[in-house]
Amino acid sequence: MRTRFLTLLLLLGSLCLSSTSQAAAWSAWPQTGSAKLTWAFLDVYNSQLRTPSGKYQPGVWPQALIIDYLRDISSQDLTEATSDQWKTLGLLDEANQHQWLQKVQAIWPDVSAGSQITFLADKQGGQFFYLASNNKNGAPVPIGPRFDASFRDAFLAIWLSPSTQYPQLRKGLIGAR
Secondary structure, X not given: OHHHXXXXXXXXXXXXXXXXXXXXXXXXXXXXXXXXXXXXXXXEEEEEEEOOOOOOOOOOOOEEEEEEEOOOEOHHHHHHHHHHHHHXXXXXXXXXXXXXXXXXXXXXXXXOOOOEEEEEEOOOEEEEEEEOOOXXXXXXXXXXXXXXXXXXHXXXXXXXXXXXXXXXXXXHHHOOO
């Protein structure tokens, strides 16, 4: 029993170190581009896309989408905005089928000005990381479970799809200004 407990602790520790080292790795990648979302004259967030090469290539992993919030937004509002974008892209039925909205609502925090949510996408799927506005000297921490590749593609489509509702934001993120 004691051996199993120690093995479990070692496994959990290695998973935490793996997630933390991933966070350290993507923060050093060069930006492919950046953009600010402004809605009705209100600045909502700054965003950036990073890849190991510094170039955006669709379907080439890993990629990190980093969103630095410029205002307070509830997790409910973040989820509703995601739902609206998936509806616009024709992905809402798939999102509902997989219960993605309920899953992100459960893990996303209420954000405040200065906080950051990052989605680290890789070949298998992706993981969210969070950095609170009052913890700028710390490192982003993983939040929630890993998501599969279908979620990864649908989530990134909000910003990176040619059909996005914000084509100028997309151009900025992929470095195509």
